[in-house]
Amino acid sequence: MNPTFDDELRCEVTTVHRELVEQTRQKMPAEEKLYDLAELFKVFGDSTRIKIIWALFESEMCVCDIAALLNMSQSAISHQLRVLKQARLVKPRRDGKNMYYSLDDEHIEAIFYQGIKHINE
């Protein structure tokens, strides 16, 4: 069942550029893609996670190293590592009692680099 024209262009006010809106609607990526993109950036949108990732640019680290580096509790770091792992941004490696985490994506640096360029303007 197609939505009606009114459904697609509902707006409290009346000055809508119908053609532009229709064209843009058709060029937009699937709703799900845009949602996933927002979810990815949401993961980057926390300074603790940003710090963890930046630390891992340097080297893989165990949980306790990261906790000491950021002066935060082991539990807090572990929770955040789980978020990063679920987003497939870091991956764990067990060595005895320690879990070593490292970056699992080659795009992160490019994303951060562009972000830095923006905030430096």
Added chain:
Amino acid sequence: MNPTFDDELRCEVTTVHRELVEQTRQKMPAEEKLYDLAELFKVFGDSTRIKIIWALFESEMCVCDIAALLNMSQSAISHQLRVLKQARLVKPRRDGKNMYYSLDDEHIEAIFYQGIKHINE
């Protein structure tokens, strides 16, 4: 006053790689930079704002166009445009009763492109 060695390496557990932690600490950007970076990504971390930005890749649009395109209220869009404006990601242009918004940053596309590459893996 320098913090003590204990202050810098506090961790509930004991296996800390002191040298690595110290080296990494010195290579980390200033706390404020990392905070600002997180704030920037936080702006991208909402699907409504992602959709607005994506729409503006196509063309500048007035508030009502965007509201119609996303089938959301004018007020909701206006609030989000304010967030984007404060982050210096969009800029407004008045034409009569309408406010036209357009992108105000050339890094956004590169950031989104890398993000898309990650979620497509």
Added chain:
DNA sequence: TGAACATATGAATAGCTGTTCATGTATAAG
């Protein structure tokens, strides 16, 4: 000037998020 339109904004609220605390699980060593 007054009415209609387009947008902005403050208050309120429901839903989400990051940390802490307590506790569970996995590994190593004696």
Added chain:
DNA sequence: CTTATACATGAACAGCTATTCATATGTTCA
């Protein structure tokens, strides 16, 4: 087997956020 260590995890809670609702501001036109 027991203990200690390193990490994970569930519950709880405080703080934040995105939307709605009501209303204000700014612009055009008659």
